Amino acid sequence: MMIEITDLHKSFADNKVLDGVSFNVDEAENMIVFGRSGTGKSVLLKCMIRLLEPDSGSIKIQNKNVLQLDIKELNELRKDIGFLFQGAALYDSMSVRENLEFPLIRNFDFDRKEINERVHFVLEAVSLLEAIDKMPSELSGGMKKRIGLARSIITKPKIMFYDEPTTGLDPITAKEISVLIIDLQHRLKMTSVVVTHDLLCAKIIADRAIVLEDGIIVKEGSIHDLITSEDPLLKNFFSDEIFEIKGSKK
Amino acid sequence: MIGGLSAFSVRFFKEVFIPPYEIEQIRKHMIELGMKTLPIVGVTGFIIGLVIAMQLSPVLIRFGAEAFLPGSVGISIVRELGPVICALIFAGRVSSGIGAELGSMRVTEQIDAMEVSGVNPFRYLVVTRIFATTFILPILTVYVIFISLIGAYIAVVLVQNMTWAYYLDRVIFAVEFGDAIPGVSKTFVFGFIVGLVGCYKGFTTENGTEGVGKASTSSVVVSSLLILIFDMVLVKLSLWIWPTVK
Numbered sequence: 001m002m003i004e005i006t007d008l009h010k011s012f013a014d015n016k017v018l019d020g021v022s023f024n025v026d027e028a029e030n031m032i033v034f035g036r037s038g039t040g041k042s043v044l045l046k047c048m049i050r051l052l053e054p055d056s057g058s059i060k061i062q063n064k065n066v067l068q069l070d071i072k073e074l075n076e077l078r079k080d081i082g083f084l085f086q087g088a089a090l091y092d093s094m095s096v097r098e099n100l101e102f103p104l105i106r107n108f109d110f111d112r113k114e115i116n117e118r119v120h121f122v123l124e125a126v127s128l129l130e131a132i133d134k135m136p137s138e139l140s141g142g143m144k145k146r147i148g149l150a151r152s153i154i155t156k157p158k159i160m161f162y163d164e165p166t167t168g169l170d171p172i173t174a175k176e177i178s179v180l181i182i183d184l185q186h187r188l189k190m191t192s193v194v195v196t197h198d199l200l201c202a203k204i205i206a207d208r209a210i211v212l213e214d215g216i217i218v219k220e221g222s223i224h225d226l227i228t229s230e231d232p233l234l235k236n237f238f239s240d241e242i243f244e245i246k247g248s249k250k
Numbered sequence: 251m252i253g254g255l256s257a258f259s260v261r262f263f264k265e266v267f268i269p270p271y272e273i274e275q276i277r278k279h280m281i282e283l284g285m286k287t288l289p290i291v292g293v294t295g296f297i298i299g300l301v302i303a304m305q306l307s308p309v310l311i312r313f314g315a316e317a318f319l320p321g322s323v324g325i326s327i328v329r330e331l332g333p334v335i336c337a338l339i340f341a342g343r344v345s346s347g348i349g350a351e352l353g354s355m356r357v358t359e360q361i362d363a364m365e366v367s368g369v370n371p372f373r374y375l376v377v378t379r380i381f382a383t384t385f386i387l388p389i390l391t392v393y394v395i396f397i398s399l400i401g402a403y404i405a406v407v408l409v410q411n412m413t414w415a416y417y418l419d420r421v422i423f424a425v426e427f428g429d430a431i432p433g434v435s436k437t438f439v440f441g442f443i444v445g446l447v448g449c450y451k452g453f454t455t456e457n458g459t460e461g462v463g464k465a466s467t468s469s470v471v472v473s474s475l476l477i478l479i480f481d482m483v484l485v486k487l488s489l490w491i492w493p494t495v496k
Contacts, residue, residue, distance in 0.1 A: 051362050075368040089363035092354070103367040155367075 001060075002027045002159065002191040003048070008057035010040070010047055017043045018054070019215035025191055030182075032202045033195045034226070035212035036237065041195040042086070044212065045161050048193070049081060050074060061159065079107055082157035082190075086164045088148030090136040096123075097132050100151050107155070122150035125184060142173040146180070153184060160185075160192040166201045178204040199227075199238060211237070251472070258450045262380055265373050272378045279382035287343050287390060291336050295394035298335055299401025302326055307409050316410065320417050321424025323402040328425050329433045332395035334481055337440035340387055341473040345448035348379055349469030352452025353462035361453070376453060380445035387441030388434050395433075428492030436484040440477050447473035 003025040010018040017040040025031045035041045046052040048059055050066060059066040064077055090099050100119045104110055110118070123129045126146040136144060145165065152160065165181060166174035178201040185192055185205070194205055202209060203223055211219040211226060211234060219226055219234055227238050303323045310316045352375060355361050364371040403417050451465040451472070 046362075049366055051365060078366055078368045081366070083363070083366045085359045085363055087358055089359040091360055091363075092358075102369075107368045 001025070002029070002062065003031075003193065004058070004060040005044075005048070006058040006060075008044070008047060008059065009055045010043055010052065011055055017215055018047070018057075021057070021212070021215070021217055023210050023217060023220065025193060027191055028189050030185060030192045030194065030205050030207045032206040032209035032223070033193060033212060034197060034202065034209055034237070035195075036197065039212045040215050041197075041212055042163050045083075045163050045193065045195050049078065049083060049161060075107075079155060080158045082152030082155065082160045084145070084148050084152050084160070084162045084165055086167055088136075088144040090139075090144055090147055090151070092136055094136075095132075096128075096134050096136070096139075096147055099136070099147065100154055103151065103155050118154050122154045125153070125187075126150045126180060142169055142177065145169065145177055149177075149180065149184070153188060153190075156188065158190060160190045162192065162194040162196070164196055164198075165194065166196065166198045171200070174198060175200060175204070177201075181205055199223075254454065255446065255450055258376075258453075259446055261372065262377060262446065265370070266377050266381065268373070272374060275374065275378040276381050279379055280386045283344050283382055284386045284390060286347075287340055288393070290343060291339050291390055291394050292397050294335060294339050295332065295397040296401040298331055299323070299327060299398030299403075300405045301401075302331060302398075303402035303405030307405065311409075318424075319406055319410065320402075320412070320420035323406070324399065324421035324425045325429055327395055327398045327402065329429050330485075332398055333391050333433050333437045333440070334477070336391045336394040337387060337437060337444070337477045338474055340383075340390065340441070341444045341447075341477060342470050344383060345444045345451075345469040345473040346466045348383075348445065348448030349451040349455075350462055350466040352376075352449060353455035353465035354452075356453065356455040357458050357462060372453075376449040379449055380442060383445030383448075384438055384441040387444065388437045391434055391437045426492075428488075432484070432488030432492060436481065436488070439480055439484060443476045443480060444473050447476065 001024050005024070006022050008018050008021040009016075021040075021044060023031070033041050033044060043052060047054045048061070048066070054067065057067075061077060062080065064073075066074070066077065069077060090096075091102065094102065097119060100122060101115055104115050104118060119132070120129065123132060126149055128143060128146050128150070131139060131143060131147065136147075139147065149165075162181065166177050169177060178198075181192075181194075182205050184190070192205075194201070196202055206223045209221065209223055209226055210217045213233060219229060219231060226234055229235065303319065306322055306326075307316070307319055310319050310322065352361070355375070361371045361375070364374065399418075399421060403412075403414060406412055406417060448469045451469040455461040455465045457464075
């Protein structure tokens with residue numbers, strides 16, 4: 001088992017965001033976390049990498065109890081994890097090249113040749129080699145997401161967390177990003193957890209999915225299981241998404 | 251807020267001595283912040299020197315003490331006006347900038363991204379900036395004092411027809427070690443306050459872009475207020491260490 005989440009709780013003041021979330025992710029599996037806005041998907045992801053401290057529960061990644069690691073051990077573990085943020089989170093003051101080099105220079109003892117090779121490899125992988133010397137402010141939303149993706153895979157992580165990878169993008173770019181993610185998953189053999197409410201993205205990427213509602217998992221299974229479920233909540237959630245996909249196909 | 255600022259400064263002192271030392275970042279921030287503030291503090295210092303000499307001149311003539319004009323202007327500038335005016339201008343220019351920059355990084359998850367990639371954002375972003383503001387402000391203050399004395403000289407020349415060499419000699423004669431050292435030394439504290447408040451407000455920003463605006467504005471207000479409060483304390487302290495009347 002690559003990731004094991006057990007009975008995770010997280011509250012902000014009186015607002016209970018996660019209320020006993022438990023699930024597992026196998027090695028090289030792509031797990032989708034579905035849910036409406038405000039149901040705690042991003043909080044779950046941030047707790048998993050300890051950007052937020054959960055109130056209780058257990059998180060095991062690569063058999064390490066994440067909540068018991070000290071900061072040094074946590075940073076060691078984080079070297080094996082890539083994180084694509086909702087807005088890509090590129091460093092504004094750095095060029096694309098510097099953004100990509102940053103995690104390598106700070107955490108590894110690579111020589112200049114190795115760093116250059118990795119930068120070129122990831123930029124070719126996301127088809128944006130020409131943007132190498134641009135600043136983030138010169139990039140479109142889709143390009144930022146691609147560079148963000150390139151930065152998160154440059155350390156060759158074993159696990160990837162994606163926080164709404166297609167949010168804010170037009171349907172064509174969203175599909176391109178989803179295809180790019182699955183392509184990279186296959187090439188780099190990573191385990192991934194993808195938080196999204198984009199059904200098309202989920203259909204392209206997912207091996208398995210869970211649905212989060214009011215801080216608890218209400219359904220777990222394949223995308224097909226979730227879409228064809230008779231549960232009124234799921235029917236209500238997926239009906240709009242399916243309508244959107246059918247509309248975009250016309 | 252006082253509790254938050256205190257905890258933030260304790261964390262600074264805990265982390266500042268732990269390697270790796272971000273020398274390159276500190277150097278970059280010192281040059282950037284210094285260059286950004288140099289013109290505005292220069293102009294302000296010149297005007298303050300000019301005005302204080304123009305104000306003092308008729309008063310000293312009234313008491314028949316016009317010969318003391320260079321000395322009294324020099325002491326005023328070195329002890330109080332140069333350091334405090336420079337610190338307040340620096341707070342307005344730099345503290346708000348740091349607050350807005352770090353606040354924007356916080357709300358766009360850049361600080362989270364740094365943490366995820368195994369880099370300590372506090373050390374990389376906060377320690378380097380506070381260190382830079384602490385050590386660049388005294389340098390700027392010495393520059394402001396010099397420019398203010400030039401401004402004051404121009405005002406003195408208009409009423410007393412004095413040479414630059416004589417004027418400078420009178421200033422140096424009047425200004426003692428006990429005037430110069432406390433005046434410049436307290437700007438280390440002011441620089442620390444500017445960096446600390448700007449970083450604290452930016453690093454703890456919440457509520458999106460609205461929060462960034464608030465962080466920027468409150469950085470200037472809080473750091474200016476703290477500079478004046480600490481000035482009061484440090485003046486009393488310096489008078490106790492270096493009494494002016496023997």
